[in-house]
Amino acid sequence: MTSAGDLLVIRPKRFELPAWLVVLGLLLRWSWRAGWWCLRHPVATASAALAVTLYVEFDWPGLVVPLALLAAVSLAWWWRHESSWWAWLAGPLLGFVRRVFVYRRVWREAMTLCGLAETYDHRRVLPELLRVRSDQALDVLTIRMVRGQTPEQFQKVSANLAYAFGRRHARVYSERPDDPPTRTGWAAWLLRAVDRVRFRDRPTVVYLALVRTDALRTVVPPFPVPAVPDFTALPLARREDLRTWSLHLLATHVLVGGATRRGKGSVLWSLVRALSGGVASGLVRLWVIDPKGGMEFALGRPMFARFACKSFEAMADLLDEAVDVLRERQARLAGTVRVHTPTEGDPLVVVVVDEMAALTAYLQDGDLRKRIASSLGLLLSQGAGVGVLVVAALQDPRKEVLPFRDLFPTRIALGLTEAAQVDMVLGDGARNRGALADQMPRWAKGVGYVILDGTPDPVRVRFSFVSDSDIRDMAAQYPAPADAADILAQVGRETADEPVRPPLPRKPLGPLLPDSLRNLLDGDGGGAAR
Numbered sequence: 001m002t003s004a005g006d007l008l009v010i011r012p013k014r015f016e017l018p019a020w021l022v023v024l025g026l027l028l029r030w031s032w033r034a035g036w037w038c039l040r041h042p043v044a045t046a047s048a049a050l051a052v053t054l055y056v057e058f059d060w061p062g063l064v065v066p067l068a069l070l071a072a073v074s075l076a077w078w079w080r081h082e083s084s085w086w087a088w089l090a091g092p093l094l095g096f097v098r099r100v101f102v103y104r105r106v107w108r109e110a111m112t113l114c115g116l117a118e119t120y121d122h123r124r125v126l127p128e129l130l131r132v133r134s135d136q137a138l139d140v141l142t143i144r145m146v147r148g149q150t151p152e153q154f155q156k157v158s159a160n161l162a163y164a165f166g167r168r169h170a171r172v173y174s175e176r177p178d179d180p181p182t183r184t185g186w187a188a189w190l191l192r193a194v195d196r197v198r199f200r201d202r203p204t205v206v207y208l209a210l211v212r213t214d215a216l217r218t219v220v221p222p223f224p225v226p227a228v229p230d231f232t233a234l235p236l237a238r239r240e241d242l243r244t245w246s247l248h249l250l251a252t253h254v255l256v257g258g259a260t261r262r263g264k265g266s267v268l269w270s271l272v273r274a275l276s277g278g279v280a281s282g283l284v285r286l287w288v289i290d291p292k293g294g295m296e297f298a299l300g301r302p303m304f305a306r307f308a309c310k311s312f313e314a315m316a317d318l319l320d321e322a323v324d325v326l327r328e329r330q331a332r333l334a335g336t337v338r339v340h341t342p343t344e345g346d347p348l349v350v351v352v353v354d355e356m357a358a359l360t361a362y363l364q365d366g367d368l369r370k371r372i373a374s375s376l377g378l379l380l381s382q383g384a385g386v387g388v389l390v391v392a393a394l395q396d397p398r399k400e401v402l403p404f405r406d407l408f409p410t411r412i413a414l415g416l417t418e419a420a421q422v423d424m425v426l427g428d429g430a431r432n433r434g435a436l437a438d439q440m441p442r443w444a445k446g447v448g449y450v451i452l453d454g455t456p457d458p459v460r461v462r463f464s465f466v467s468d469s470d471i472r473d474m475a476a477q478y479p480a481p482a483d484a485a486d487i488l489a490q491v492g493r494e495t496a497d498e499p500v501r502p503p504l505p506r507k508p509l510g511p512l513l514p515d516s517l518r519n520l521l522d523g524d525g526g527g528a529a530r
C-alpha cells in the first residue's frame with residue numbers, strides 16, 4: 001500500500017526574471033505587433049503618418065484644409081458617378097468602420113451563440129472575420145471557416161446570424177456573390193489577370209451578406225423594354241444588392257410557385273414585358289392559357305399569338321398544337337443543330353400557363369386531363385431544345401397537383417404557406433440554404449427566391465410591378481404580327497374571334513439575336529444552355 005510519505009513531490013526550479021528583461025520582452029512584442037498591423041494596413045498607416053506630418057508642419061489648418069478638399073472632391077464624385085463612388089470610396093470605408101465597430105465587437109458572442117464556435121484541443125476556435133465590403137444596401141462579410149466546417153452549417157443558421165447582427169435578412173454564399181466585371185481597353189489583360197486572382201475559388205471561406213437597407217421594400221417599376229430581347233438575360237426583378245436579376249430563358253422551362261395573391265402575375269407580366277420587343281418583331285410567339293377566364297391575361301390579348309381562357313377543350317388543343325410545332329421542328333432540325341435558334345421565320349414559342357393546377361389536378365373531365373397531361377409531359381421533356389418553352393405558375397406545388405414538377409429546370413418561389421413547399425418548388429435543401437419563402441411578410445408581394453445560374457445558393461428578389469395601364473400600353477405598342485397565329489395549320493382554335501392586328505412593317509434583314517446569345521450558340525455548338 002502506498003502512503004503519503006512514499007510520494008515524492010518534484011517541483012521545477014523557478015527562474016526569477018529581472019524586471020528590465022520582462023519590460024524589454026513586452027516592448028519587443030508590442031512593437032512587433034504594431035509593425036505587423038502597419039504592414040497589413042498600409043493605407044491607414046500612410047494616412048495617419050501624413051496627418052501627423054501635416055499637423056506638425058502647419059498646425060490645425062494642415063488637417064482641416066485637406067479634409068475640406070477631400071470632402072468636396074468626394075461630394076463631386078458622388079454627384080457625378082455614384083456607383084464608382086460606392087465601389088472605390090464609400091464602400092471600403094464604410095466596410096472598414098462597420099467591421100471594427102459593429103462586427104468585431106460582437107463576433108465572439110455571435111459565433112458562439114449561433115453554434116458556429118468549435119472546440120479543439122480544449123480551446124474555443126471561432127470562424128475568422130477576414131473582410132467586410134459594404135455597398136448601398138448590403139454588408140458582405142468574408143469569413144474563414146473553422147477547419148472541418150462547411151457552408152451548409154452557416155446557411156442553416158443564416159436567420160440567427162441576421163438577428164445576431166441586428167438585421168432581418170442574411171444570405172450565405174459558398175462562392176463570391178458578385179461576378180467578375182467585364183474588362184475592356186488596353187489594360188484589360190492585366191485587370192483580367194487580377195480578377196482571376198480576386199475571384200479564384202476559395203473553399204475555405206464563406207460569404208455572409210447582411211441586408212442593411214432592404215432594397216426590396218419599395219415597389220419595383222417596370223424595366224425598359226429591350227428592342228431585341230436577350231434570351232440569356234431578360235430583366236425581370238431587383239436583387240437585394242440593387243442589381244437587376246435577369247432570367248436565362250434559353251432552352252429551359254420556368255415554374256413559378258406562390259400562394260394566392262403573392263404576385264405570381266407580376267412574374268409572368270414582367271416576363272411578357274421583357275419579351276415584348278421580340279413579340280412585335282416576330283422573334284417570339286406567346287401562347288397563353290388563362291384558366292381564370294381571362295382575368296389575368298385578357299388585357300394583353302393583342303400580344304398573344306394564341307390565347308385560351310374559357311374552354312378547357314381549347315386549352316388542350318393549344319397544348320396539342322404546341323406539341324405539333326415541337327414534332328415538326330424535331331423532324332426539321334434533327335441532325336442539323338442541337339438547340340433551336342429563334343428567328344423571325346422560326347420563332348421562339350413560349351407557352352404561358354397561369355394556375356397550372358386547373359389543368360393538371362382540378363379539371364373534372366378525366367379524358368381531357370389525361371390529354372393535357374400527355375401534351376405537357378412531352379413539351380416539358382422535349383420542348384426546351386427546339387424552342388417550345390413552358391412558363392407555368394401554380395399555388396400548390398405538391399406532386400399530386402403537378403406531377404411534372406421536376407421537369408422544370410428554372411424555379412421561382414414567391415411567398416408560400418408551408419416550409420416544406422419551399423424545397424418542392426426550388427429543389428431539395430433550398431430552404432436550409434436560406435430560401436425562407438414561407439416566412440414572407442404581408443407587404444412582400446412579388447418578392448421571391450430564385451436560384452442563380454451556376455451557384456446553388458438562393459437569391460432574394462422583387463419582381464417588377466406591371467400595372468394595368470402598363471399592360472394596355474404594351475398591348476398597343478407591341479402587338480403580335482398579323483400572321484402570328486398561323487405558325488402551323490390551326491387545330492381547334494377557340495371560337496372567340498382573333499383580334500384585329502395591324503400588319504407591322506417588317507424590319508430589314510439583319511442580326512436579330514444579340515451578340516451574347518449568338519456567341520453562346522456558336523461557342524458550344526448549340527449544346528444545352530443550362
Ligand SMILES: Nc1ncnc2c1ncn2[C@@H]1O[C@H](COP(=O)(O)OP(=O)(O)OP(=O)(O)O)[C@@H](O)[C@H]1O
Pocket residue numbers: 219220258259260261262263264265266395445446447462463464465466
Ligand atoms: N411585384 C409587385 N410589387 C408590388 N405589388 C404587387 C406585385 N405583384 C403583385 N402585387 C400586388 O399583389 C396583389 C396580388 O397580385 P397577383 O394578382 O399578381 O397575385 P397572384 O399570386 O397572381 O394571385 P392569384 O393567386 O389570385 O393568381 C395585386 O393586387 C398587386 O397589387
